Amino acid sequence: MSAASPTLAATRSGRLTHLQRLEAxxxxxxxxxxxxxxxxxxxxxxxxxxxxxxxxxxxAFAPGRLPFPLMHIDTTWKFKEMIAFRDARxxxxxxxxxxxxxxxxxxxxxxxxxxxxxxxxxxxxxxxLRQALDTHKFDAAFGxxxxxxxxxxxxxxxxxxxxxxxxxxxxxxxxxxxHIYNMKKKRGESLRVFPLSNWTELDVWLYIEQEGIPIVPxxxxxxxxxxxxxxxxxxxxxERLPLAPGxxxxxxxxxxxxxxxxxxxxAVESPAVTLPEIIGETLAARxxxxxxxxxxxxxxxxMERKKQEGYF
Amino acid sequence: MTIHHxxxxxxxxxxxxxxQHKEVLRFIACGSVDDGKSTLIGRLLHDxxxxxxxxxxxxxxxxRKHGTxxxxxxxxxxxxxxxxxxxxxxxxxxxxxxxxxxxxxxIVADTPGHEQYTRNMATGASTADVAVILVDARAGLTxxxxxxxxxxxxxxxxxxxxxxxxxxxxGWSQDKFxxxxxxxxxxxxxxxxxxxxxxxxxxKNGDNVxxxxxxxxxxxxxxxxxxxxxxxxxxxxQAAPFRMPVQWVNRPNSDFRGFSGLVASGRIAPGDxxxxxxxxxxxxxxxxxxADGDLPExxxxxxxxxxxxxxxxxxxxxxxxxxxxxxxxxxxxxxRLFWAAERELLPGASLLAKIGTVTVNAVVTEIRTRIDLETxxxxxxxxxxxxxxxxxxxxxxxxxxxxxxRDNRDTGGFILIDRETTDTAALGLVQPEVEAKAKDEPAEAxxxxxxxxxxxxxxxxxxxx
Numbered sequence: 097m098s099a100a101s102p103t104l105a106a107t108r109s110g111r112l113t114h115l116q117r118l119e120a121x122x123x124x125x126x127x128x129x130x131x132x133x134x135x136x137x138x139x140x141x142x143x144x145x146x147x148x149x150x151x152x153x154x155x156a157f158a159p160g161r162l163p164f165p166l167m168h169i170d171t172t173w174k175f176k177e178m179i180a181f182r183d184a185r186x187x188x189x190x191x192x193x194x195x196x197x198x199x200x201x202x203x204x205x206x207x208x209x210x211x212x213x214x215x216x217x218x219x220x221x222x223x224x225l226r227q228a229l230d231t232h233k234f235d236a237a238f239g240x241x242x243x244x245x246x247x248x249x250x251x252x253x254x255x256x257x258x259x260x261x262x263x264x265x266x267x268x269x270x271x272x273x274x275h276i277y278n279m280k281k282k283r284g285e286s287l288r289v290f291p292l293s294n295w296t297e298l299d300v301w302l303y304i305e306q307e308g309i310p311i312v313p314x315x316x317x318x319x320x321x322x323x324x325x326x327x328x329x330x331x332x333x334x335e336r337l338p339l340a341p342g343x344x345x346x347x348x349x350x351x352x353x354x355x356x357x358x359x360x361x362x363a364v365e366s367p368a369v370t371l372p373e374i375i376g377e378t379l380a381a382r383x384x385x386x387x388x389x390x391x392x393x394x395x396x397x398x399m400e401r402k403k404q405e406g407y408f
Numbered sequence: 409m410t411i412h413h414x415x416x417x418x419x420x421x422x423x424x425x426x427x428q429h430k431e432v433l434r435f436i437a438c439g440s441v442d443d444g445k446s447t448l449i450g451r452l453l454h455d456x457x458x459x460x461x462x463x464x465x466x467x468x469x470x471x472r473k474h475g476t477x478x479x480x481x482x483x484x485x486x487x488x489x490x491x492x493x494x495x496x497x498x499x500x501x502x503x504x505x506x507x508x509x510x511x512x513x514x515i516v517a518d519t520p521g522h523e524q525y526t527r528n529m530a531t532g533a534s535t536a537d538v539a540v541i542l543v544d545a546r547a548g549l550t551x552x553x554x555x556x557x558x559x560x561x562x563x564x565x566x567x568x569x570x571x572x573x574x575x576x577x578x579g580w581s582q583d584k585f586x587x588x589x590x591x592x593x594x595x596x597x598x599x600x601x602x603x604x605x606x607x608x609x610x611x612k613n614g615d616n617v618x619x620x621x622x623x624x625x626x627x628x629x630x631x632x633x634x635x636x637x638x639x640x641x642x643x644x645x646q647a648a649p650f651r652m653p654v655q656w657v658n659r660p661n662s663d664f665r666g667f668s669g670l671v672a673s674g675r676i677a678p679g680d681x682x683x684x685x686x687x688x689x690x691x692x693x694x695x696x697x698x699a700d701g702d703l704p705e706x707x708x709x710x711x712x713x714x715x716x717x718x719x720x721x722x723x724x725x726x727x728x729x730x731x732x733x734x735x736x737x738x739x740x741x742x743x744r745l746f747w748a749a750e751r752e753l754l755p756g757a758s759l760l761a762k763i764g765t766v767t768v769n770a771v772v773t774e775i776r777t778r779i780d781l782e783t784x785x786x787x788x789x790x791x792x793x794x795x796x797x798x799x800x801x802x803x804x805x806x807x808x809x810x811x812x813x814r815d816n817r818d819t820g821g822f823i824l825i826d827r828e829t830t831d832t833a834a835l836g837l838v839q840p841e842v843e844a845k846a847k848d849e850p851a852e853a854x855x856x857x858x859x860x861x862x863x864x865x866x867x868x869x870x871x872x873x
Contacts, residue, residue, distance in 0.1 A: 112709045114432040114513040123711035124670040127655040131724050131765070155699035156668075156711070160660035243504045250503045269501060270832040271527045271748050273534035274821045275670060276762055280830040294515055296506045302427060372420035379423075 115303055122149075122291035123156040124275060125254060126238065129289045130163050132279035133236035136289075139225075140166040140193070142178045143355045144311050145240030145292055148300055151309045152291065153238075154189070165192040167228060167237075171220035172197060173208055173357035175333050181312045194232065198224035208359045209338060216357070226262050229286060236279070236287040244296045254293045260284030297353075298378050305371040314352045315374065317366045321345035328362030426510055433641050436517040436532045438560070439542030440552035444573045448542060448611035449505055449518050452633065455618035456507045501525070502532040511637040526559070526795040527748035530835050533563040534821065537641045540569045540632070545578045545608070549591050555781045557592070561599035562744065562797065562837070564817050567639055568596070568604045571632060575624070576610040582626045603639075607632050645708045649733030650674035650682070651811070651819050652706075653764035654726045658713050666697050666713035667722055669765070672818035674730060675707040676714075681731035684722045685809030690731055691718040725766030727809045727819065735809040735819065741802040742776075742839040744813075745792070749826055749833035753792040759833060761804065763822040769805040770824065776800060799839065813837035 112120075129136055138153060140146045153162055168182060186193040198206075201219040208216040229237060243250045253269050255277040270278050279287060292300070304311060322329045323337070323345050330337065332345040337359055339345070350363035351374075368374045437445045503518040517532030519525075533539065539560040543553055560568065570592050578584045589606040596604055607616055608627050615621025616631045630638070651672040658666040676682070676693055683690050695715040696703040706712045714728060722728070729735050747753055753772060761770035778789035778798040792798050813820030824834040 111431060112707070114430050117432055117709050120670060120709055120711040124655070127668055127711075128765070131656050157658065158699035159664060159697070160658050244506050247503075250505060251501045266501070268831075269528075271531045271823070271835060272832075273531050273823065273835050274818055275535075275672075276764075276821065276823050278762065278823060278825055278830070278832045280760070280825050282830055285830075294504065294506070296508075298508075299513075302424075305424075372424075375423075376420060 115299060115306065118295055118299060119152065119155070119303070121275075121294065122152045125277070125289060125291040126153055126156045128277050129236050129238065129255075129279065129287070130157075132277075133287065135232070135234050136164045136236040136238065137194070137229075137232065137234040138164055138166045138238040139240075140168050140182070141240065141355075142168065142174065142182045142312060143240070144300055144304060144315060145242065147309050147311050148295075148303055149238060149240045149292060150185075150189075151307060162191065164238075165194055167194040167196060167232075167234075169221060169224045169228060170195050170197045171216070171224065171357050172202065173216075173220070173336075173359060175312075175314055175331070175355065175358045175361075177314050178312050178355060181310075185310065194228070196224060196228035196231075198227060207336070208357055209336065213360050216360075220357075229262065234286065235281070236289055238289050238291060240292050241290050242292050242295050242297070242300075252290070252293075254290050255279060256288045256290065257281060258286050258288060262286070264288075298375070301371065301375045301378055305375065312355060314355060316370075317349050317351040317368050319347045320350050320363065322348050322350060322363055329365070330361075331358055331363055333358040427508075430508065430511065430513050431641055432513045432515060433538065433636055433639070434515045434517070434536045435538040435540055435636060436519050436529075436536040436560075436565075437540045437542065438519045438529060438533075438556045439571075439573075440544065440547070440550050443542040443544045443547075444611045445518055445542055448540070448571065448573065448609075448617065448632075449516055451611045451614055451617045452514075452516070453505060453507050455614055456509060456633070502528045509633065509637060514636065527746060527835070529556070529559060530563060530746045530748075533560055533565060534817070534835070536563075536565055538567045538569065538636065538639055539565045540571050540636075542571045542573050543588055543592070545572050545574045545581075545584055545588065548588050549595065551782055553592075554595060557596055557599060558779075558781055558784060559797075561596075561601065564813060564837075566600070566602040566644070568601050569632060569635055569639075570604055570606040571611075572606060572608045573611050575608045575621075576613055576615070580608065580621075580624050585627075605629070605635055605639075607635065642708065645673045645817075646675075648673035648708075648816050650676045650680075650728075650730040651735070651816060652676075652712075652714065652728045653766075653819070654722055654724055654728060655765050657723055664715075665719075666695075666715045667726075667728060668711070668713045669728070670711050671706050671708050672764075673708050673816050675705055676730070677705045682716070682728050683731045683734050684716075684720060685727045685729055685735050686737040686807045687721060687726070688734070688737065689718075689720045689722075691716040691720050693717070725764075725808075727764060729809070735811055736841060737807050737809050739804045739807045741770075741804065741810065741836075742799065743802055743822075744797065744799050744837040744839060745824070746835040747792040747794060747796045747798065747833070748835065749829075749831060750794050751826075753796075753834070754790075758827070760825040760827060761802065761822055761836070762825060763808050763810060764819060766808055767825075768808060770802045772800050773803050774801040802836075810838045812840040814840065 138149065157163055198220050206216055206219045241249055251266065253272045256264060258264060281287060321332045323332060323343060329350055348365055349367060351366045351368060352361060352363055355361060366377060368377050437449055439445050501520065505516045505518060507514050517536060519529040519532040541553065541556055543549060570589065572585055572588050585608045593604065607629060608624055609616035609632060611617060615623060618631060618633045620631050651674060652669040653672060654667045654669050656668040658668050678693050678695060680693050681690060682693060693714060694717045696706045697713040697715060703712065727735060755772055755775055757772045759770050761768050775789050775792060776799045777786035778792065778796055780787055781797065789798055811819040820838040822836045823832050824836060826833040
């Protein structure tokens with residue numbers, strides 16, 4: 097935790113900053129969920145938002161231990177550095193980490209290159225998540241989604257009900273006034289809880305800087321081997337990415353604004369090697385962070401459809 | 409006002425110094441169906457450079473398909489994110505949007521105008537500091553405008569910006585603007601707003617939204633954004649007495665027992681006397697614990713863990729309050745309900761009430777009066793249907809600690825949950841005790857006593873605000 101204690105500083109100055117209010121709101125949401133559900137879990141995707149979510153959870157229950165496990169849905173196509181980071185953090189913090197892979201999908205050889213982004217995401221991510229939630233009988237799952245990411249997310253409640261089939265019904269959302277969250281549900285139904293709903297990409301970066309939160313090194317610029325695919329710079333993270341005859345990966349100084357499956361995640365060329373430089377780029381950015389996500393481009397309303405099908 | 413951050417002019421230290429001390433303002437935008445709410449928010453986002461190139465590209469594509477602005481890009485599509493909304497060209501659900509300037513961060517709730525989505529508007533209004541009420545300059549005040557002003561007032565928002573939109577379509581007529589403003593002031597007089605600021609603007613062209621409109625020489629006030637940057641925030645919550653509903657008892661070992669919660673209002677410091685409700689046991693604050701170390705003081709808006717000097721009984725559902733400003737502890741509530749469920753509410757209905765962090769059984773013993781949102785007057789009602797607003801009496805299966813909603817939104821607001829569907833059936837506002845005592849007297853008699861007529865009925869309705 098930061099030694100500079102911004103909490104103390106702002107208390108003296110007499111009013112709370114935006115980041116302090118966001119932090120307090122997120123902590124409140126996590127405590128409500130733990131108090132009102134039977135078996136919560138935190139979905140841990142290893143990205144920067146998950147890193148912030150984990151940091152907030154540690155704060156929410158300090159000096160006590162984290163009262164829920166973390167779960168990673170491993171599609172087997174994540175960047176190697178992400179997996180290394182995940183395992184190192186779990187060990188360092190003594191986390192109860194569940195890693196789940198859709199074995200059926202794996203056996204069928206489903207992947208983003210052979211089957212395309214839509215099938216891969218559906219089988220390895222959406223179905224994988226549903227399997228894992230059902231297997232462990234989790235009735236609430238924290239996710240790091242933010243409302244500024246995408247138009248249908250901007251409309252979703254902080255506490256979002258899912259049917260027994262994990263479907264989201266955007267037309268049947270509960271009123272969510274003040275700081276009161278309705279966590280009641282029928283047998284088999286479950287909740288998705290988004291404590292970072294009101295954070296923006298910039299808030300996340302400022303908070304990572306302020307609190308000194310560890311993140312995957314892929315967020316910082318470095319020389320990495322990339323190839324160009326449909327206007328996106330795709331990193332050649334392992335030998336599974338097919339190259340055209342005579343094609344060789346180029347070393348370019350790149351970083352990632354979001355992290356997912358490596359063949360589906362575009363890099364941006366950047367010289368930013370420090371958090372202040374990343375924040376500077378975020379402020380000056382002319383494209384949204386999800387621009388690097390191939391899966392969002394499966395047509396207008398793609399995310400809303402995926403969410404209805406049980407995607408996080 | 410500098411909004412665009414040019415990369416070459418970027419100095420991280422000065423940026424950080426400014427941003428770390430920025431406050432957040434939450435506001436809602438509401439108004440009639442075609443008054444241009446979504447366009448106004450789209451304009452705020454666009455002119456404060458929050459819209460990215462890839463979103464503009466998507467917007468151009470979507471504007472061709474769903475847009476209502478002919479060949480031009482339709483900024484409303486930035487916020488109407490659900491497919492059903494795009495197809496119907498209306499806002500159904502509250503959308504949250506974010507932007508910031510050098511002075512403040514903003515969280516905007518874009519709320520639907522249609523009557524059948526009142527519950528979604530109430531959700532957006534419940535946490536807002538300010539309401540931006542849009543009026544179409546051509547149409548003037550409509551039934552919807554009056555309804556929204558009433559709702560905003562009922563939900564405790566004290567500051568309103570009256571955005572008179574589409575001024576370009578009435579030739580920036582000052583007479584038109586003045587007559588709308590005067591009509592609104594007359595209507596809103598009994599609603600208890602601390603301030604109403606009227607601003608003539610054109611969301612479509614951007615005049616007086618972010619930058620002053622060159623075409624309005626007679627208007628000497630500020631653009632909407634500047635108003636939002638300067639309006640005071642959360643003044644009432646900071647001044648109110650200390651309240652913290654206990655969410656969770658933190659007991660990692662036998663040496664530590666702390667009560668975790670979000671401070672709803674006021675402030676507290678170690679040594680301060682407190683009372684734990686509803687048991688009414690007293691103690692003092694020993695420590696204010698956070699993951700960043702102990703605090704010398706906790707205030708409204710902070711999530712903390714309080715350690716008390718005495719081993720007194722407190723658990724989830726208790727409220728820790730300032731000893732010199734105790735709460736009302738009661739198992740009977742007079743409340744104003746925003747009925748949200750599709751099924752009707754009849755007297756005798758049994759529901760769950762979630763009040764702060766406690767959930768109790770509640771029976772609706774009486775539906776007293778429904779409020780006619782067009783006239784503002786109370787009228788008798790035997791049952792409530794979706795989107796009705798009414799005053800009811802509730803009996804709870806055990807005492808809870810509450811404040812009147814007008815004094816404290818967080819300890820005076822609650823929800824009713826349908827046991828069968830588990831849906832949120834109503835938003836509830838605790839009414840002050842004094843009014844509860846006067847309830848045997850018929851509404852008409854009270855209205856007559858205070859002079860009768862339309863305005864006195866309003867005063868009766870807003871007696872609780």
